[in-house]
Amino acid sequence: MSTDVTAVDGTQDHKPRLSVPVAALVGVLALASALAAGHLVAAFVGLNASPYLAVGNSAIDLTPSWLKDFAIETFGDKDKLVLLASMAVVMVVLAAIAGVLSRRSALIGTVLIAVFGLIGMVAVFNRPGLGQLSLLAPVASLVAGVLVFRWLHSLAMRRAAAVERDASTEEGQEESGDPNRRRFLVGAGGVAVGAGVVGLGGQLVSGVRDASASRAAIGAFELAEKAPPIPADAAFPKLGTPPFITPNNQFYRVDTALVVPQVRAEDWSLRIHGMVDREITLDFDDIRNRPLIERTITMTCVSNPVGGEYISTANFIGIELRDVLNEAGVRQGAEQLFSTSEDGWTCGTPVEAALDPARGAMLAIGMNGEPLPLEHGFPVRMVIPGLYGYVSATKWVRDMEITTWEARNAYWLNRDWAERAPIKTMSRIDAPKGFANLSAGKVVVAGIAWAQTIGIAKVEVRLDDGPWQEAELGAVVNDRTWRMWQIALDVPPGNHKVISRATDESGYTQTEERVGTVPDGATGQPTVVFNTA
Ligand SMILES: Nc1nc2c(c(=O)[nH]1)N[C@H]1C(S)=C(S)[C@@H](COP(=O)(O)O)O[C@H]1N2
Ligand SMILES: [Mo]
Numbered sequence: 001m002s003t004d005v006t007a008v009d010g011t012q013d014h015k016p017r018l019s020v021p022v023a024a025l026v027g028v029l030a031l032a033s034a035l036a037a038g039h040l041v042a043a044f045v046g047l048n049a050s051p052y053l054a055v056g057n058s059a060i061d062l063t064p065s066w067l068k069d070f071a072i073e074t075f076g077d078k079d080k081l082v083l084l085a086s087m088a089v090v091m092v093v094l095a096a097i098a099g100v101l102s103r104r105s106a107l108i109g110t111v112l113i114a115v116f117g118l119i120g121m122v123a124v125f126n127r128p129g130l131g132q133l134s135l136l137a138p139v140a141s142l143v144a145g146v147l148v149f150r151w152l153h154s155l156a157m158r159r160a161a162a163v164e165r166d167a168s169t170e171e172g173q174e175e176s177g178d179p180n181r182r183r184f185l186v187g188a189g190g191v192a193v194g195a196g197v198v199g200l201g202g203q204l205v206s207g208v209r210d211a212s213a214s215r216a217a218i219g220a221f222e223l224a225e226k227a228p229p230i231p232a233d234a235a236f237p238k239l240g241t242p243p244f245i246t247p248n249n250q251f252y253r254v255d256t257a258l259v260v261p262q263v264r265a266e267d268w269s270l271r272i273h274g275m276v277d278r279e280i281t282l283d284f285d286d287i288r289n290r291p292l293i294e295r296t297i298t299m300t301c302v303s304n305p306v307g308g309e310y311i312s313t314a315n316f317i318g319i320e321l322r323d324v325l326n327e328a329g330v331r332q333g334a335e336q337l338f339s340t341s342e343d344g345w346t347c348g349t350p351v352e353a354a355l356d357p358a359r360g361a362m363l364a365i366g367m368n369g370e371p372l373p374l375e376h377g378f379p380v381r382m383v384i385p386g387l388y389g390y391v392s393a394t395k396w397v398r399d400m401e402i403t404t405w406e407a408r409n410a411y412w413l414n415r416d417w418a419e420r421a422p423i424k425t426m427s428r429i430d431a432p433k434g435f436a437n438l439s440a441g442k443v444v445v446a447g448i449a450w451a452q453t454i455g456i457a458k459v460e461v462r463l464d465d466g467p468w469q470e471a472e473l474g475a476v477v478n479d480r481t482w483r484m485w486q487i488a489l490d491v492p493p494g495n496h497k498v499i500s501r502a503t504d505e506s507g508y509t510q511t512e513e514r515v516g517t518v519p520d521g522a523t524g525q526p527t528v529v530f531n532t533a
Contacts, residue, residue, distance in 0.1 A: 016160035018103045018153075022184075026152045027099020028092055029191045030113055034145030035091075036199035038120065042137040043205035047259045048127055048343065049134035050202075051120030051141045056080075056087055056258045058123045065416040065518050072303045072310075077253050084258065091116075106153040113149050117142025128344025148191055152184070159184040214264035215378050218371040224291030227315045231475040234484065239446040240431025241484045244477065245296070246312035248373050254301045254310060254389060255375075256411070261342040261396045265371075265379040270363075274338075274402035277329030284379050287365055290319050295360060295385075298450055298481040300423050302388035303517050306524040307428050311450065313481055316383050317366030322355050324363060330355065330402055338408040339382060342396035348410035349384060349392050350420060351402065359385055359453055360480065361392075385480035386453035388421040388521060418520035425451035425510055426523075427459050427485070427502035432530045440493040440532040445471070446486035447526075451504035455479035462499045463489050471500075479505070497529045 018026070035052050042050035048057060060083065063071070071079040094116070102109030120138035127134070158180040166178065235244040246252075265284040273279040294317045301310035325337075330351060337349040354361045361384040365372060372378040377395025384392035390412045401408065405419060413419055427449040432438060449456045455476070460468040474484035489498075501510040514524035 015104055016157055016164050018156050018160050020100055020103070022156050022160070023099040023103045024096035025099065025188060026149065026156050027095040027097070027102070027109060027113075029152055029188055029195070030099075030109075030145050030149035031091060031095035031116075032195040033148040033191055033198075034113070034117065034141040036195040036202070037144035038137045038141030040198050040202035040205070041140040042134070043202040045133045045136055047206050047262070049124050049137040050259075051117075051124060051138040052084075052087070052091075053258050054123035054127050054138070055120060056083055057127060057256070059083065059087070060256050060258070063415075065412075068415070069303055069517055072254065073305060073308075076309070080258055102153060106150050109149055109153065110146055113145045114142060117145055152187055152191060155180075155184040155187045211262040211264050211374055211378060214266060215371050215374065218265060218379075221288075221292055221317050221366050221369075221371075223294050223317065225293040227294040227296045228477075230296070230477055234475040234477050236446050236474065236484055236486050239444050239486050240433075241446050241448055241474075241486070242430070244313060244474075244481075244484070245368060246314060248314070248368050248370065248376070251312040251314060251367070251373075251376060252299075252301065252310045253375055254303065255395060256345055257343050260374050262374070263342050263379060263396055263398075268379045268398075270380065270398060270400065272324065272328045272400045272402070274400075275331040275334040275404075276325075276402050277331065280324070280328050282324065284365070287319055287363060287380065292317055292319065292366075293362075294366075295362060296477055296481050297362075297383055297385050298452055299383065299389055299393060300450065300452070302390055302417065302421055302521045304522065305517060306426070306514070306522050307526040308522075311428075311448070311482065314367045315369070316362055316364040317369075318362045318364035318380075318383070321361040321363050321382065321384070322357060325351075325355060325400075325402070328402070333404070334402045335404045336402075336408060338401045338403050338410065339394040339397050340399040340401075341394050342398050345394070346408075346410045347382075347391060347394045348405070348408065348413060348419065349382075349387065353384055353387060353392070361385070363397075386423055388423055390417060391419075391421045416518055421520045423450065423452050424521045424523060425449075425454065425456075425502055425504040425508055427500040427510060427526065429461075429498065429500050429526050429528045432498075432528060434528050434530070436530040438491075438530060438532050440491055442488050443491045443530075443532065444486060444488050445498050445500075445528075446484070447500060448482045448484055449500075449502035450482040451502065451506075451508075452480050454508075455505040456483040456502055457505045457507075458503045459483075459485040460501055460503075461487055461489070462501075463491065464496055468501070491532050493532050495529065495531050497527055499525050499527050501525045 038051045075082045098109045098112040124138045162178040162180040230244045270282045298313040304310035337354045339347045364383045381395040429447040431446045449459045459471045471485040471487035503509040512525045
């Protein structure tokens with residue numbers, strides 16, 4: 001491998017120059033090789049070691065809370081796809097620029113690619129939960145990127161020299177049989193195909209290592225205590241509310257993981273330590289072989305805006321978290337249950353919420369009759385009724401430290417969100433849809449309301465500037481779940497606005513004061529405008 005082009009083109013004083021598209025192509029192909037090599041090595045040492053993903057994960061961690069909130073509100077669960085795609089565009093542009101800056105000499109491009117490689121190494125190095133071996137992935141990227149860049153660059157230089165020589169000898173350019181020109185094309189094509197094959201290979205290898213097979217082998221759970229059946233009149237899906245139980249594939253998903261952590265049940269363990277009388281470690285069978293309970297719980301995300309979609313309900317299967325904590329023996333003075341997931345995300349929960357028998361916090365291994373789906377925390381997660389997910393619902397949980405608020409700061413606490421975040425009493429209007437065109441006369445307004453662990457006492461709606469009217473509530477399932485409501489209004493032709501508000505069993509009525517989601521959840525009354533004729 002040589003970059004000594006002067007020897008080839010023979011004209012000592014004249015160095016050829018790459019055309020802009022060729023130079024950009026050399027940069028982009030070097031990038032592709034670097035990413036593919038890193039991805040393949042990462043398949044063996046842990047997928048999050050892939051420099052591309054590590055940079056993406058670092059970007060997520062560095063994202064200010066307003067931007068995270070904006071991304072969630074704008075792109076929903078496509079937020080990660082949008083991030084990865086934007087990163088790809090930025091990287092391709094930077095690689096093309098590195099190429100174009102190297103039209104005469106490979107030096108600048110080499111340095112830039114090495115700098116990208118170092119950024120990848122820093123990102124991987126800073127990922128929690130990755131071993132030292134994981135650095136092999138960005139190192140592979142760096143080496144592949146630099147070598148491919150220098151090799152393609154030298155081929156391109158020879159080609160450029162050949163082109164210039166042809167031009168100066170006034171031969172028809174396309175007629176030239178100069179092998180240097182063919183060599184570049186073959187080299188570039190080979191690199192493109194090679195990068196594709198290597199990247200795909202990485203994908204295949206990591207696919208073999210994923211946790212789906214482990215999940216499939218779990219088999220059916222035997223329940224010591226089944227959740228009571230959901231009464232038929234608990235939900236009004238025909239009127240536009242969601243079904244009472246959210247199917248697993250429609251359950252909202254929020255987490256910081258670009259790649260779903262792959263934890264096989266047989267490899268999983270949970271360590272409980274800190275301010276406890278005796279440290280304990282549980283494995284999956286320790287949980288599975290206890291009497292399993294099933295509990296219907298509605299989870300909510302703090303990023304849910306008024307009227308938003310980040311709320312879902314499932315039958316969670318597992319054991320009482322409180323039992324496990326009591327076995328460890330929580331000491332006097334303990335305040336915070338600080339939990340850490342496989343991918344290094346952390347969560348701070350008030351110890352009293354985790355221990356409260358009435359609240360019924362769970363260590364869950366199942367959801368709606370199945371093992372937890374991988375993206376919802378397989379094999380084990382926490383679920384604590386009444387608290388927003390970021391302070392209670394650690395997925396892929398691996399470690400619980402009993403500590404104080406002073407001693408440990410959880411992931412979102414360092415990013416503007418509140419230390420404590422009980423779910424706020426809320427209602428949402430699901431029907432009619434905003435800007436619907438309906439016939440005048442009877443219009444059914446329907447929706448959901450929630451005040452987990454307190455219970456919903458009533459929901460009222462108000463049409464235009466009329467009086468508040470009480471809606472009919474669906475059957476109560478338990479005070480840890482949402483409650484559905486509906487009311488038929490008599491609506492004259494025209495433009496209308498309907499508002500709802502919930503009152504919980506403590507007597508609190510959903511305020512009309514609008515606040516945003518940061519730092520501890522949105523407030524306000526949902527409004528839907530529609531038209532009747
Ligand atoms: N490991 C891990 N657990 C996590 C999170 C995360 O980012 N990483 N996000 C939390 C947040 S903000 C919410 S709202 C719930 C969402 O759980 P779900 O995706 O199963 O609905 O998970 C919580 N548990
Ligand atoms: Mo959340």
